[in-house]
Amino acid sequence: MREVVAFQGVQGAYSEQAIRQQFGDSVDVYPCPSFGDLIDAITSRRATYGMLPVENSLAGSVSQAYELLMDSDLRIRAEEIVHVHHALIATSGTKLEDVKYVRSHPQALAQCDKYIKRNRFEAITWYDTAGSARDLAKGNVTHSTNGTAHTGVVAAIASELAAELYGLEILAREIEDLPFNYTRFFLLGYDDPEKGEYNKTSLVFAVRNQPSALYDCLGEFATRGLNLTKIESRPRRNRPWEPIFFVDVEGHWQDAPLAEALGRLLQRASFVKMLGSYPAVKTNWVGI
Amino acid sequence: MREVVAFQGVQGAYSEQAIRQQFGDSVDVYPCPSFGDLIDAITSRRATYGMLPVENSLAGSVSQAYELLMDSDLRIRAEEIVHVHHALIATSGTKLEDVKYVRSHPQALAQCDKYIKRNRFEAITWYDTAGSARDLAKGNVTHSTNGTAHTGVVAAIASELAAELYGLEILAREIEDLPFNYTRFFLLGYDDPEKGEYNKTSLVFAVRNQPSALYDCLGEFATRGLNLTKIESRPRRNRPWEPIFFVDVEGHWQDAPLAEALGRLLQRASFVKMLGSYPAVKTNWVGI
Numbered sequence: 154m155r156e157v158v159a160f161q162g163v164q165g166a167y168s169e170q171a172i173r174q175q176f177g178d179s180v181d182v183y184p185c186p187s188f189g190d191l192i193d194a195i196t197s198r199r200a201t202y203g204m205l206p207v208e209n210s211l212a213g214s215v216s217q218a219y220e221l222l223m224d225s226d227l228r229i230r231a232e233e234i235v236h237v238h239h240a241l242i243a244t245s246g247t248k249l250e251d252v253k254y255v256r257s258h259p260q261a262l263a264q265c266d267k268y269i270k271r272n273r274f275e276a277i278t279w280y281d282t283a284g285s286a287r288d289l290a291k292g293n294v295t296h297s298t299n300g301t302a303h304t305g306v307v308a309a310i311a312s313e314l315a316a317e318l319y320g321l322e323i324l325a326r327e328i329e330d331l332p333f334n335y336t337r338f339f340l341l342g343y344d345d346p347e348k349g350e351y352n353k354t355s356l357v358f359a360v361r362n363q364p365s366a367l368y369d370c371l372g373e374f375a376t377r378g379l380n381l382t383k384i385e386s387r388p389r390r391n392r393p394w395e396p397i398f399f400v401d402v403e404g405h406w407q408d409a410p411l412a413e414a415l416g417r418l419l420q421r422a423s424f425v426k427m428l429g430s431y432p433a434v435k436t437n438w439v440g441i
Numbered sequence: 442m443r444e445v446v447a448f449q450g451v452q453g454a455y456s457e458q459a460i461r462q463q464f465g466d467s468v469d470v471y472p473c474p475s476f477g478d479l480i481d482a483i484t485s486r487r488a489t490y491g492m493l494p495v496e497n498s499l500a501g502s503v504s505q506a507y508e509l510l511m512d513s514d515l516r517i518r519a520e521e522i523v524h525v526h527h528a529l530i531a532t533s534g535t536k537l538e539d540v541k542y543v544r545s546h547p548q549a550l551a552q553c554d555k556y557i558k559r560n561r562f563e564a565i566t567w568y569d570t571a572g573s574a575r576d577l578a579k580g581n582v583t584h585s586t587n588g589t590a591h592t593g594v595v596a597a598i599a600s601e602l603a604a605e606l607y608g609l610e611i612l613a614r615e616i617e618d619l620p621f622n623y624t625r626f627f628l629l630g631y632d633d634p635e636k637g638e639y640n641k642t643s644l645v646f647a648v649r650n651q652p653s654a655l656y657d658c659l660g661e662f663a664t665r666g667l668n669l670t671k672i673e674s675r676p677r678r679n680r681p682w683e684p685i686f687f688v689d690v691e692g693h694w695q696d697a698p699l700a701e702a703l704g705r706l707l708q709r710a711s712f713v714k715m716l717g718s719y720p721a722v723k724t725n726w727v728g729i
């Protein structure tokens with residue numbers, strides 16, 4: 154059976170770019186309106202996998218993605234990292250100097266703020282990056298506020314993939330202000346993946362309410378030479394100010410040192426939830 | 442001289458509620474368009490202090506607030522916690538059963554999602570909670586999409602304070618789906634505050650890229666019996682995937698155990714930045 158990979162957004166989203174990086178261009182994709190629908194698509198078997206953005210090197214973690222990882226029983230099958238480049242996109246024949254308004258998701262607008270100001274465009278908040286391109290292609294090219302229609306040429310800020318998919322023209326490439334714009338994705342699925350050459354294990358846990366609880370939990374990894382590549386605290390729902398910790402650690406749960414550390418962590422923690430051991434992208438960061 | 446306290450948003454914002462909790466109702470407030478403007482208002486001395494939201498018990502940390510804490514040299518003078526209650530607000534004489542659209546900031550809409558669905562309202566994304574109330578008061582009560590004006594009664598979701606300030610009617614109180622909705626604020630100023638009865642110290646630091654670096658840094662607090670009440674990792678700008686850690690620890694920098702721990706941390710870390718020691722709200726959470 155052919156694999157279908159779900160993602161949040163409309164076609165041309167950066168999530169779709171992540172899917173193509175992982176599976177190639179001939180993959181079947183399944184666009185979902187929300188992250189929750191992406192999870193449902195997998196659990197209901199309408200999709201084989203789902204590509205979920207979890208953090209961006211500029212904006213930090215995607216809160217809702219981490220909430221869903223906590224709530225669902227899906228497993229992480231792989232990680233994928235996309236170098237995000239924004240393009241200025243318009244309908245065919247549009248000249249750069251005629252553009253007056255640019256539409257995009259607030260995060261993309263913020264990431265191109267200097268470019269937008271330099272060109273004296275007016276930024277208009279749109280629900281989605283790729284959606285701003287799709288809506289241009291549909292002929293939605295006027296801007297309105299409170300029922301008053303202004304005329305003025307509208308462009309979109311989205312991926313080059315979106316321009317290609319919707320038959321639009323790229324007026325400018327790589328217009329983001331900062332070059333270090335990477336988004337990290339988890340490929341989610343129902344079953345555990347094969348063990349890879351280099352693996353990471355992702356966990357979420359809460360500590361018991363006693364002094365140095367986190368320090369003691371991290372010690373189970375540190376004293377066994379197991380490197381953490383990420384730790385992030387988030388609020389524990391319905392228990393204000395009590396954090397839960399999302400941790401990525403090098404290694405596979407089947408390997409002895411990690412298996413031992415996990416057993417000890419389980420004994421110390423308030424709860425531990427396994428998100429998966431999966432083949433991962435090697436970075437040179439071990440300082441946690 | 443009378444104290445002027447800056448906040449982000451328009452009058453009636455939850456930040457203004459935090460200011461009134463701290464200073465009483467007769468305080469002079471100074472609304473700012475952005476968090477950056479709030480910081481500028483203090484450094485340029487147009488405002489004495491600024492009230493900055495840093496985390497919410499449901500939504501987690503306010504990313505931009507933490508970025509600004511990292512970039513500015515202001516000091517935290519106090520913390521304030523607001524129990525957030527959303528109200529459904531409309532122009533005078535509006536009946537609940539006639540409301541068709543509700544406008545608010547996406548986060549407030551999400552927090553009242555069940556209430557909105559139960560009442561079959563259509564949610565419209567607005568730039569600000571208090572702004573959605575103010576715009577109703579200005580007579581902006583029609584909803585438009587792509588230049589097409591729909592008729593239908595519009596209500597706003599904002600604070601009761603906003604309803605009061607703009608002379609609007611409260612149709613329903615405490616419409617949020619989850620009761621544990623608290624926002625934590627830092628009161629920022631130019632100088633350090635007096636030492637209080639119960640103090641916290643907030644720091645940001647990065648670790649050197651070596652195994653168990655974070656574990657060893659946290660050990661300087663844990664081994665001295667100093668409780669952390671928060672730890673949060675965020676991406677370090679221009680160094681993708683290298684985290685910086687925002688930490689709140691019980692105690693004042695002038696007290697011996699903390700002073701000693703800070704000296705040792707400084708010796709271990711890649712950098713340490715002091716955000717301030719300040720009188721704080723005591724919670725019963727010490728498990729970090």
